[in-house]
Amino acid sequence: MAISLASLQQNTRKPPRILIYGGEGTGKTTFALCEHAPNGPARSDAVAILTEDGLGDIEASHFPLCRTYEAVEEAMGALYSEDHAFKTLVIDSLDWLEPLIWDYTCRANGWDSIEAPGYGRGYIQCDYTWRRFFEGINALREDKGMTVIMIAHQQIVTIADPELPEYQSTEIKLHKRAAAIAKEYTDVILHARIKTFVASDSTKPKANKNDTGRQLATTTGQRIMATQPKPGATAKNRYHLPPELPLDWAAFQAAMQANVKPTTHPQNEE
Numbered sequence: 001m002a003i004s005l006a007s008l009q010q011n012t013r014k015p016p017r018i019l020i021y022g023g024e025g026t027g028k029t030t031f032a033l034c035e036h037a038p039n040g041p042a043r044s045d046a047v048a049i050l051t052e053d054g055l056g057d058i059e060a061s062h063f064p065l066c067r068t069y070e071a072v073e074e075a076m077g078a079l080y081s082e083d084h085a086f087k088t089l090v091i092d093s094l095d096w097l098e099p100l101i102w103d104y105t106c107r108a109n110g111w112d113s114i115e116a117p118g119y120g121r122g123y124i125q126c127d128y129t130w131r132r133f134f135e136g137i138n139a140l141r142e143d144k145g146m147t148v149i150m151i152a153h154q155q156i157v158t159i160a161d162p163e164l165p166e167y168q169s170t171e172i173k174l175h176k177r178a179a180a181i182a183k184e185y186t187d188v189i190l191h192a193r194i195k196t197f198v199a200s201d202s203t204k205p206k207a208n209k210n211d212t213g214r215q216l217a218t219t220t221g222q223r224i225m226a227t228q229p230k231p232g233a234t235a236k237n238r239y240h241l242p243p244e245l246p247l248d249w250a251a252f253q254a255a256m257q258a259n260v261k262p263t264t265h266p267q268n269e270e
Contacts, residue, residue: 021152022192032090032149033060046088051096069104094152095173134185170233190225191233223247
């Protein structure tokens with residue numbers, strides 16, 4: 001088909017694809033499924049595909065625990081092909097999905113392990129399945145109007161920056177190839193954590209005026225999430241969100257409404 005001005009299309013805003021990651025017990029699943037943290041009820045329009053048993057006492061709608069990659073695809077297929085009222089899909093979690101993708105790839109290729117082909121070729125082969133998974137996410141978003149929230153745990157990695165000394169950063173707990181694909185396919189990456197700060201120990205006497213004293217890490221207990229990248233953690237958003245938000249779905253929704261302008265069509269404006 002020839003490209004011409006007649007082939008121009010109008011972009012329309014779609015529901016966000018969200019990836020939230022962080023340490024154990026920070027409240028990632030509560031954020032994804034409940035209206036308010038920490039004890040709000042599960043949202044009736046949210047459904048979960050589980051690769052780990054991480055719901056705790058959240059009474060949310062969910063498919064049976066997926067023990068194979070095929071089961072994950074079947075659950076996504078059901079949401080795509082059947083009528084339902086769900087508006088949000090939660091994947092809990094990506095790092096427990098990863099070994100299912102390794103297993104699927106090994107079975108398809110007759111390998112004993114994902115390391116069997118050598119030189120990282122097993123992980124390269126997994127790229128095809130990861131992209132197929134995210135294309136399924138895109139189909140649910142575009143054709144069924146679903147917001148998708150993917151949960152992952154965190155890991156600490158060493159960053160070798162050619163312009164800076166090596167430093168450590170918090171990253172999504174996935175193989176680096178899978179993490180890169182996940183970042184490519186998401187609109188918002190949120191780093192969830194419990195707010196901490198460092199203070200001097202006032203109980204220890206200082207040896208001299210230059211002695212800063214023993215430094216102690218302490219916390220307010222406040223759960224927060226970063227929306228913008230910084231050296232210590234991966235994050236991003238394609239909107240205009242503040243750099244930090246409370247770890248609460250209602251707060252996130254309010255920030256989206258306040259910072260994402262509605263789509264307008266100049267020809268329809270008075």
